[in-house]
Amino acid sequence: MSQKNRLSGGLIDRSQSLSFTFDGRKYTGHPGDTLASALLANGVRLMGRSFKYHRPRGPLCAGSEEPNALVELRDDARQEPNTRATTAELFDGLSANSQNRWPSLAFDALGINDKFSSFLSAGFYYKTFMWPAAFWEKLYEPMIRRAAGLGSLSMEADPDAYDRGSLYADLLIIGAGPAGLAAALTAGRAGARVILADEDFHMGGRLNAETFPLDDAPAQDWIAATLAELKSLPNVRLMTRTTVLGAFDHGVYGALERVADHLPQPKAHQPRQILWRIQTKRALLCAGATERSIGFENNDRPGIMLAGALRAYANRWAATPAQRVAIFTNNDDGHRGAVDLIAKGVQVTAVIDPRPDAPRIADCELLAGAQVINTQGRLGLSFAELRLSDGSMRIMECGAIGVSGGWNPNVHLTCHQGAKPVWNDEIAAFVPAANTPPGLSIAGAAAGVLSTHGALRTGAEAAAQALEDLGMCASPAPTPTAEDAPIRLSPFWYVAEGKGRAWLDQQNDVTVKDVKLAHQEGFRSVEHLKRYTTLGMATDQGKTANMGGLAVMAEMTGKSIPETGPTMFRPPYTPVAMAAWAGRSRDADFRPTRRSPSHDWAAEQGAVFVEVGQWLRAQWFPQPGEDHWRASVDREVLAVRAGVGVCDVTTLGKIDVQGADAATFLNRIYCNGFAKLAVGKTRYGLMLREDGMAMDDGTAARLAEDHFVVTTTTANAVAVFRHMEFARQCLWPELDVQLISTTEAWAQYAVAGPNSRALLERIVDEGVDISNEAFPFMACGEITICGGLRARLFRISFSGELAYEIAVPTRYGDALMRRLMELGQDLGVTPYGTEALGVLRIEKGHAAGNELNGQTTAANLGLGRMVSSKKDSIGAVLSRREGLSLPDDKRLIGLKPVDAANPLLAGSHLFDQGTEAVAANDQGWVTSVAYSPHMGSSIALAFLKRGDARLGEVIRVVNPLGGSDIEAEIVSPHFIDPEGDRLRA
């Protein structure tokens, strides 16, 4: 198809042609076009279907406020729904499809909704889909989901990369129209660090859409000269295709830069978009204004658009939706649009202005005191029905109407911290309030200054003032002479004549009638109006719609518009893809991965890994022939109990505690005593929270009088360090104690089992005595191994066996693991993973995360006597309160099934035999279970009321979710070696 509605001039490059498709049909356009401008130039007005009634729609706007012309852009994995055709830059090979229609845009089966519109009015969902409740999930929801939602997703992973980044500035200027450019010149020349961001790909703002000269030359000359100067300044950063989407606390702004959205696909390694966090000392909002429409019957046919958009398409893009157009305006600016259109050779049939005293500005018919009362046309506008000032009616043939109800300053960012805009009678619009975010000032149309001269002047002055606030010397840049006409308008919101199917919000299909219905049904507050009718929701957030809705509601309630009040504006200003928020934090990079020193070695062994927080830990090491994880885990457990096993325990938190008062400090951190721990000894410690609940447990090894190494559980390493720093800095700043994490500095392996000493004796250097006499249970020390390598040895046991933990500088961890495996072959050395570690500790009755879940006390854990009453320690006082020491309090016990074939399930609850399994009879619950190869059955740890007094009893273990109800004997939690002989061997 030829570009039959292409005009002369414009900011497009006619030397190049770009071919593209829309709904499979081929068209051509030029660099500089948007998808919408190219389609209009090709004679296409119909670009989408409305959300609810599936009415045919074309573009209403020429910018990011567009409610109608939403398309699915690109194909396959890059297909993106709800993309505004009015901002999508044309590129060669672009492919777009209309959405929310079936089978085609021209014939949409759900267009039937429009015929039933009387049933689909405001609140339709709430009223209709109420009952029967059972229908909701199976019928209503799937039906609504199919019918709604506009565009569709490709269901494929996004192949592109997105970045997040940080920028810093003295002055962030938001919007590069006349105000923003004058501001940037002022601040740039003064040497300030300036960021000038504009959502458009061509800076100039409204200057690009109009034809007013600057200094008697085309405005583009001034824009080009200004941009050239700004580009030459190293202190100025020009950011096109960048939307500032939110004003956050303390001068932090969010901005989305569309780096490669205008390309078929990003170049190699190029991010498609970058979400910037901009920290700036001052910001200047030069975001311009958005035109608003007028409600009249059937004002949503393709071809009817905002007058400013019609003007922008003609001037900037040399495109028009039709060759015969009319203007319907309540202000002088609409008339000036007609002047431009006539100059471009477009036939303006009339300017229709409801003001009886409308001025004659354009060289065409003027219908003062007239209104458009209805329109005709099937898939686009053909005729307008007019009511003239004398009361007569007239039918006018036209393919487009440019409608202007005035301009709304883009105050959005000024409201992001809770400020409410204030009403300005002169322009009949909301303007920014005084209590805008600190550091943010406003210039140009965004401040309600609607002339070009005013924009230039206020931009330059506001920038100079902002710099002066910062103590910098700046004078406003001289501005070119420019038009300075007042907008002159009489508020006119909707045409009273007609049935009320006059569209206010085209994206959500909200009409004047719907707002009246909301009023009638009592939804009168603007926030209720919004939710009841959906006015102002979805991708455009009602930028062109909200004011009309407010005005109708104000009229119904008899209040003024400011009394009715705007709804709250929240970030983001325009929609931001989830991928941009995520940046690089997606898929495997969602969060950092931590690898232990033996990771590569374990991977070579075919280990199965498990995520423990950010850590990847070996869960078990399958051997050939083991077709079930239990086979591997049972083997590893038995190997530890019979020979020797090695497990990477580097992930446990390690905190170096030094200082003259280190022992005093630990004495206050742990509920049990540490003051008298001898150098060269390790002690188990239990930390309580101040409310008396158990927080974490671990060991503290005293390497010197003034030096301890504390271990924490893997999960709590960060929280415990934070807690200890709190105690050090805030509770006892007078103590001489210093903390630093050493978790990562040392590769630490548990070497456990009766042969562990024999294995370690093969690596310790000559003269290092680790015999039971020289290095007894709970000993610790700094030694050397493997020919002089510094190491730390701790004789501690989680498994209940003779066991050690040995640590070397992390870079040697891989080699140490290999060396232990090589040297221990004849001793039966076996690597074991976290699963076997868990079985071993359950067999031994050691508490872990399942038991230390933040709801248990030392007494619950059977460690009540550890809490010293002879000293002050965190949590000690409240651990003794009445409610935590009730006679039927829970105690940690062991369970073994009466019938060894029955498995115990974690999460089961305990009931006395003969009682009903209901909450009132609950006696406790199972925290940890394992299959114990040692016991030959499933075993469990559980909390049971008065558990310690009930050993030997049989109790019911019920798990309704698992469908299990079995009997188990209450036993000591120490299934293995309760006397601890193995530990001390």
Place this chain on the structure above:
Amino acid sequence: MLIPHPLLGPRDSAEFTYLGDASLIARPDGMSDGADEAFYDYLYLRDNPAGIHRELWFHEQGDRSWLVVTRNTLTHEILGAELARDVAMAQRNTPEAKA
């Protein structure tokens, strides 16, 4: 949000971990008479002001300082930030604490 770190200047709040009311610094003596009542007050009875609030922030992704930040909970305006250690030492040195 930016926290005006007394040593490092404005730092992004994402680097910090929040704890709560700065009155947590004034921990009672666990060995004193009536310690249980004092701890009950200390741990559970807090003000929740709509306005000026002194609160504890930990510069976890920074210099590991605990700060006492004075913030208006209605506007997020930050009126000041001090090293919690200095605040704690000053509280200990008041005549009341010495008595």
Place this chain on the structure above:
Amino acid sequence: MPDLTLAPRSALGGTEPRIDQIGGITLTERPDIALASLAARRGKAPALDKAIAPLLGAALPDISASSGAGDIRAFWTGPDQWILRAPYGSHEDLAAQVKSAVGNAGSVTEQSDAWAGFSLMGDDLTGVLELLARVDPASLRDGTALRSQIHHIGCFLICESALSELLIFGPRSSAASLHHALISAIRSAESLRPAPSQS
């Protein structure tokens, strides 16, 4: 007795440090730096300064700064806290050396293997830095030392030479994730660099 000597691995798991060259930027793994943390004992900061001077050849650095005249250099990490660094080959026992110098005036902890070190070098690292960390490139001076997050990983950034050489230390266990983050940012920044203008 057989030779049981253990061979070290770099944080990325190699026997040699990894080097990546992307456009004009070089990223080098740095296992050749020994690290030891130093904290002043309570009330002993002046004594510590005096005790460390012979080793450091300078006073301990002020907030966010570095100091040092010879092999051993120091950077600030927190109030009364620093990290000292030196060539690993000659100072594997850096912590012991420092401890013997400072005695009871300071607490010293070996940190060499707590961190994975990377050198980032190029003509202008501004673009990379913008995508990596919440750090104002204009605030960096030679020797500036900061702690911040790189893609959720807490790291030290030490400015060897402002905007042309950065030393980054991240937790050793996250070395692979950190390396991936650095490479992604370098590639991205290089792709965003404006093409040299044709004249």
